Amino acid sequence: QKAEWAVLKNEATVTKDGHAVELGANIGTPKDIAGVLENGGEAVGLYRTEFLYMGRDQFPTEDEQTEAYAAVLKGMNGKPTVVRTLDIGGDKELSYLDLPKELNPFLGLRAIRLCLEMPDLFRTQLRALLRASVHGNLKIMFPMIATLEEFRQAKALLLEEKAKLQEEGIAVSDSIEVGIMVEIPSTAVMADVFAKEVDFFSIGTNDLIQYTFAADRMNESVSYLYQPFNPAILRMVKMVIDASHKEGKWTGMCGEMAGDEIAIPILLGLGLDEFSMSASSILKARAQLKKLSKADMESQVDHILSLSTSAEVEEYVKANLLNA
Ligand code: PEP
Ligand code: MG
Numbered sequence: 001q002k003a004e005w006a007v008l009k010n011e012a013t014v015t016k017d018g019h020a021v022e023l024g025a026n027i028g029t030p031k032d033i034a035g036v037l038e039n040g041g042e043a044v045g046l047y048r049t050e051f052l053y054m055g056r057d058q059f060p061t062e063d064e065q066t067e068a069y070a071a072v073l074k075g076m077n078g079k080p081t082v083v084r085t086l087d088i089g090g091d092k093e094l095s096y097l098d099l100p101k102e103l104n105p106f107l108g109l110r111a112i113r114l115c116l117e118m119p120d121l122f123r124t125q126l127r128a129l130l131r132a133s134v135h136g137n138l139k140i141m142f143p144m145i146a147t148l149e150e151f152r153q154a155k156a157l158l159l160e161e162k163a164k165l166q167e168e169g170i171a172v173s174d175s176i177e178v179g180i181m182v183e184i185p186s187t188a189v190m191a192d193v194f195a196k197e198v199d200f201f202s203i204g205t206n207d208l209i210q211y212t213f214a215a216d217r218m219n220e221s222v223s224y225l226y227q228p229f230n231p232a233i234l235r236m237v238k239m240v241i242d243a244s245h246k247e248g249k250w251t252g253m254c255g256e257m258a259g260d261e262i263a264i265p266i267l268l269g270l271g272l273d274e275f276s277m278s279a280s281s282i283l284k285a286r287a288q289l290k291k292l293s294k295a296d297m298e299s300q301v302d303h304i305l306s307l308s309t310s311a312e313v314e315e316y317v318k319a320n321l322l323n324a
Contacts, residue, residue, distance in 0.1 A: 001284075004287060005283035005284055005286070005287050006283065008040060008283050008286045008287055008290070009038075009039070009040035009283065010040065011040070011286065011290075012042070013042065013285075013286045013289050013290070014289075014290065015268065015289055015290065015292050015293055015294045016290065016291060016292060016293045017293040017294050017295050017296075019268075019294035021268065021272065021273060021274065021275060021289060022042050022043050022045075022080070022252075022273065022274040022275070023040070023041065023042050023043070023274075023275050023276075023277075023282050023285055023286055023289075024041055024042060024043035024044055024045030024046075024080070024082070024252070024254075024274055024275070024276040024277075025039070025041040025043070025044055025045065025046075025276060025277065025278065025279040025282060026044075026045060026046040026047075026048070026254055026276055026277060026278055026279075027044055027046070027047050027048070027072070027279075028047075028048050028051040029051055029052075029068075030068055030071035030072045030075065032279070033071075033072060033075035033076060034075075035279040035280075036076075036279045037075075038279070039279040039280060039282045039283055040282055040283055040286065041079075041279055041282055042079060042080075043076075043079050043080040043081065043082070043274065043276070044072065044076055044079070044080070044081045044082060044083075044276075045080075045082050045202065045252050045254045045258075045274055045275070045276020045277075046082055046084055046141075046202065046254035046276050047072055047081065047082065047083045047084060048084060048087065049065075049068075049069075049083060049084060049085065049086055049087075049125070050086055050087050050088050050092055052064075052065060052068055053086060053088060053094055054092065054094065056096075057095065057096050058096050059096070059097075059121065059124070061124075062124050062127050062128050062131075063128075065124070065125060065128030065129075065132075066127075066128040066131045066132050069083060069128055069129055069132035069138075070131075070132040070135045072136075073132055073133075073135040073136025073137070073138055074135050074136060076136055076137070077136070078136055078137050079136075079137060080137050080139060081136055081137055081138055081139065082139045082140075082141050082179070082202065082252070082254075082276075083129060083138060083139070083140055083141065084141045084142075084143050084181065085112070085115060085122070085125055085126070085129075085140065085141070085142055085143065085154075086111070086114070086115055086121070086122070086125055086143075087110070087111040087143040087144065088110065088111070088114060089105060089108060089109055089110025089111060089113070089114050090105050090106045090108075090110045090111075091105070091106070091218060099114075106210070106216065106217075110144060111143040111144035112142050112143055112144050112145055112150055112154055113144065113150075115154070116150065116153055116154065119157060122154075122157060123157060123160075123161055126140075126157060126158050126161045127161045127164075127165065130158075130161055130162050130165055130172045130173075130176075131165065131170060131172070133172055133173035133176050134171050134172065134173050138173060138176050139176065139177040139178070139179060139199070139200065140158065140176055140177070140178050140179070141178075141179050141180060141181055141200075141202055142154045142178075142179075142180050142181065143180075143181045143183070143204070144181065144183060144184060144207070145180040145181065145182075145184070145187055145194075146184045146186050146187060147186065147187075148190070148193060148194060148197070151180055151194065151197065151198065152197070155178055155197075158178065177199035177200055178198065178199050179198050179199050179200035179201060179202060180194065180198050180201060180202075181201075181202050181203070181204040181207075181254070182201050182202070182203045182204065182208065182236075182240050183203070183204030183205075183206070183207035183208045183211070183255075184207070184208070184211055185208070185211055185212050185236065188203075188208065188236040188237075188239055188240055189236075189239070191239050191240040191243035191244070192239075192243040192246070194243070195243040195244050195246065195247040195249055196247055198249065199249060200244070200249055200250045200251065200252065201240050201244050201249070201250075201251045201252070202251070202252040202253065202254045202274075202276070203237060203240055203251065203252070203253040203254070203255060204253075204254055204255045205228055205233065205237075205253060205255025205256065205257040205258070206255040206256055207255070208233065208236065208255065209225075209226055209227065209228060209233060209255075209257075210226075212232055212233060212236070213225040213226075213227065213230075213232075227310040228255075228256075228257040228260065228263055228310075229262060229263065229266075229310045229313040229314050229317070230309065230310040230313070231304075231305055231306075231307055231308070231309075231310075231313065233257075234266060234270070234304065234305055234313070235305055237253070237267070237270055237272075238270050238301075238305065241270050241271045241272060241273075242271075245271060250273040250274065251271075251272060251273055251274070252272070252273060252274030252275070252276055253267065253272055253274070253275060253276065254276040254277075256277075258272075258275040258276055258277050259275065259277030259278060259281035259282075259285055261284075261285075261288060261322065262314055262317045262318065262322070264285060264288055264289065264292075265288075265292055265297050265317060265321040265322075266297070266301065266304055266313075266317065266321075268289065268292055268294055268297045269294070269296075269297030269298045269299075269300060269301035269304070270301055271298075292321075297321070300320070300321070303316075304316060304317075
């Protein structure tokens with residue numbers, strides 16, 4: 001199987017009926033780029049920048065960050081590169097950032113909430129991203145967006161920093177897409193409204209599932225509620241994809257679900273544009289997608305979304321859509 005997959009390394013991801021999708025990788029550091037290219041990644045669909053801030057005793061400077069982001073963009077050599085702004089809080093803490101203890105950190109001051117609360121910290125990252133933008137195909141993504149105001153505020157800060165840099169005579173790319181993660185149900189429900197203002201969506205199913213089922217993703221006792229195939233999740237995924245396409249925008253997925261062989265046929269049928277996963281899953285996913293027909297999957301999606309439980313969906317896909 002490995003040999004069968006290896007020949008797919010330099011191929012585009014095109015289904016049996018000629019529909020192209022993009023297979024990207026999730027990365028944590030610039031060092032991961034080698035693995036992305038070795039595994040035939042067409043993009044970076046999620047660069048988790050928080051690792052740049054972790055395991056040290058002070059914030060990374062603007063220059064340090066610029067260097068890391070430029071390294072990733074140069075390494076990807078013009079391929080789409082989605083960089084997520086700082087997603088700290090929840091389970092990820094910084095030793096040098098002394099924040100009040102929270103009873104429910106996953107429902108607390110994390111990710112974009114923290115960045116908007118500490119704008120200087122956020123502005124430094126945005127400046128670094130903008131300065132690095134001339135080195136590749138940068139797309140900036142804000143995590144944990146729950147309301148349209150959060151997106152507007154974050155984007156306004158980005159545009160302010162861009163204007164400042166331009167005044168300082170520093171070159172900035174003019175084609176940076178600005179998108180959001182959809183990992184909070186409110187945002188999935190309001191996707192049609194967001195779609196008018198964002199350039200793209202990336203569905204973060206790890207958190208979207210946790211917040212939809214109100215089940216801590218780290219808590220083993222409720223792990224049965226991690227249900228990517230539950231129609232509740234599939235219907236939200238459909239809403240997001242449809243809303244984006246209606247406005248001529250694209251939708252990716254960067255949660256674990258994107259690389260799952262049971263999810264892939266459904267996501268193809270729903271019209272997902274970009275699948276982002278760990279680099280080691282890319283070739284297997286490409287092999288699977290090349291054997292599937294988009295039209296065929298589209299014709300089955302209504303039935304799948306009408307099923308009642310996660311188990312029913314899983315059974316249906318296993319019986320009908322695997323080993324095509
Ligand atoms: C997600 O929530 O699905 C996601 C990709 O982000 P993280 O796993 O970093 O929270
Ligand atoms: Mg998340």
